[in-house]
Amino acid sequence: MTKPIKAFIFDVYGTLFDVHTVQEKCEEFFPEKGETISQSWRQKQLEYFFLYQVMGKYRRFPVVTKNALHYAVKKHGEEITQEQSDALMDAYLHLDHYDEVEEVLGKLENYERVVFSNGTPETLTPLLEHAGLTDYIDDVLSVDGIKQFKPSQDSYLYALDQLGVKREEVLFMSSNGWDISGAKNFGFQTAWINRNRLPVEELNLEPDKIYEDLNGILEWIEDK
Amino acid sequence: MTKPIKAFIFDVYGTLFDVHTVQEKCEEFFPEKGETISQSWRQKQLEYFFLYQVMGKYRRFPVVTKNALHYAVKKHGEEITQEQSDALMDAYLHLDHYDEVEEVLGKLENYERVVFSNGTPETLTPLLEHAGLTDYIDDVLSVDGIKQFKPSQDSYLYALDQLGVKREEVLFMSSNGWDISGAKNFGFQTAWINRNRLPVEELNLEPDKIYEDLNGILEWIEDK
Structure with missing residues (x-):
């Protein structure tokens, strides 16, 4: 908290949304293996x-996610049909968001609130729409x-360049340890949502800070 | 098998040596958690x-390996002493090699045989020495x-530059899927040892080829 925050950047998968919402559908298709496959x-x-990043390549989120699904299914000795694959990829567009997300985003209305994800606009936009969160987000930023x-x-x-603030004026939030490490390495202020x-x-x-859910970040705002 | 092979590059951890040899010592220190911690x-x-590679940083193998150990122990609700940490790091220098390694390396004596690893010379050299494999290896190459x-x-x-052969004259072998993908991406011929x-x-x-152990690679030599 060395400098006032002007922009709040939220990671998406694991941070605002529970990626393991898909577990139920995995269980339906692969009984007793839903959790491990998920x-x-x-x-x-x-x-x-x-x-891909280490190899100097880039593949878009839906391709990587589908390929990872197919690997996971095979690893656990199962086969996946085209219909099951489509259904699980669709489930990824309807993940549940965590309970406190709406209220916390609402309290940040005087600040710039953006998401920044390895997802692409085609996966992020419907996800936020289905969750009714678009009104709380000023911009959807993608590594794409x-x-x-x-x-x-x-x-x-890239994300910083879209915002017009200094890097130390950003609070970057993620539940993913690797993402927080990267953001810290870059020079953002960081709050790890250690769910x-x-x-x-x-x-x-x-x-810089560790919270058990997003409510903790409200201590960073001045008009709370 | 599009071109004759002039050099055989072996990955080390998981390929020549079983990284889970340390499981026994983990079990000794953390009863009933040896396997999961390993x-x-x-x-x-x-x-x-x-x-580290994605973030554009480099840390040497012993540092990364020790830090990963400490994380793993904490993740499973345990604490590690300095002595335990030292003992487990030492165990990493005495991993068991897979049964067929010596015989297969012996049969490749008319070819250039090197190892190439994310390990450093200070970890690779004693490992090969303890296993009695130094006579079978012409060079120890490290990402360091x-x-x-x-x-x-x-x-x-970097590894290729040490050899003086063309990339398609190299057979690269690894049990690690990510390593084989990277080697293929680079242009080596590849044999995945899918243990x-x-x-x-x-x-x-x-x-290019998949074998269940290293014996399979002998089909690449011309004087077998």
């Missing part, structure tokens, strides 16, 4: 983002604008 | 390599020479 899906999706995934420095710089009570990543890039 | 340790170690982790293109280019019977990574970078 977890492997998410883990593989993240790994593929990192790998620069085709570099988070947590690369270029990706955060899963995990240890701080051992990357020597500690978050 | 798995989380390896997974976090890989994630940290990828994240360029300070870029695999699977970045620069890392594989854990996993699905092929869904990255559109399929290996």
Whole structure:
């Protein structure tokens, strides 16, 4: 809290929305494997983002997410049909948002509120619409604008460039430890929304603040 | 098998050596959690390599590996002492090699045989020495020479530059799907040693050949 915050940047998947909402549909298609497939899906999706970035390649979010799904299903000894694949990808557009999201966003109305995600506009916009959150978000920023995934420095710089503020005037929020580490590495002020009570990543890039949900970030606003 | 192979590059961790040899010692220190801690340790170690590379940073293998260990222990609700940490890091220098490694390396004696790893010389050399494999390896190549982790293109280019052969004259072998994807992306011929019977990574970078252990690669030599 070294400087007043002018813009609040929210990560999307895991931070505003629960990526494991898809577990129920996974369970329907793959009985007794819903949880493990859902977890492997998410883990593989993240790994593929990192790998593509390390290899100097870019693939759009829906492609990476579908490929990760297919890997996860095969890893657990199952096969997936075209219909099941389509249904699960559609479920990813209807994830549940966390309980406090609307109220917290509402209280930030005097600030710039944007989301910034490895997702693309075609996945982020319907997700926010279905959740009724579009009125609370001033801009939807996607790595697709620069085709570099988070947590690369270029990706955060791209987001910053859309805002017209200084990097230390941004509070960046994510539930993903790797994302918070990247944002801290770039120079944003950071709040880790540690929904899963995990240890701080051992990357020597500690978050400025840690909260159990988004309510904690309200201490950063001046007109609360 | 489009071109004769002149050099065989072996990945080390997971490919020649079983990284889960440390499980026993983990179990000794953290009863009933040896397996999960060992798995989380390896997974976090890989994630940290990828994240540092994406963030444009480099940290040496022993640092990353120790930090990943500490994270894994905390994640599973345990605490680690200095002595335990030192003992587990030392165990990483005494991993078991897979059964067939010596015999297969022996049969490649007319070719250039090198290892190439995210490890550093200070971790790789004692590992190979303890296993009695130094006579079978012509050179120990480490990403530390360029300070870029695999699977970045620069890392594989660095390894190639040490060899004096063309990239398509190299057979690159790894048990790690991400490493094979990276090597394929770079242009090596690739053999995935699929020890854990996993699905092929869904990255559109399929290996040229898949074997269940290293014996399969002997079909690439002309004087077998």
